[in-house]
Amino acid sequence: MSLILSRLKCPWCxxxxxxxxxxxxxxxQVYLKRQAFPCPHCNQSITLPERAEKMISSGLFVSVFLAPVFAYGGWLSINPALLFSLGVALVLTGVYFQKLQKVTASHE
Incomplete structure (x- = not known):
């Protein structure tokens, strides 16, 4: 799954x-597989790391699925509003760190 919530800029150009x-x-297809690919503008090698997208996906899971389940079931006396806030914080952190990275010869 490739989430692009903001325009990703080439770190070179x-x-x-x-x-x-x-x-x-x-x-x-190369981009979606998270492999190094040349920038369409400057032809320098770049890649999309998976770290940020994992945070976004985890945040969406917590805020959209877990918070309502805990609100409905009332399990473990966890406040659903705090759980929802945690999910939102994960999503915002993931969006902040979602950037293309330079690929040098040692990374290839």
Missing amino acids: ETPVTKAELKEKNLL
């Missing part, structure tokens, strides 16, 4: 990289 550009240059 600071130009936004869109899915349409990646699809046009047949790089979308």
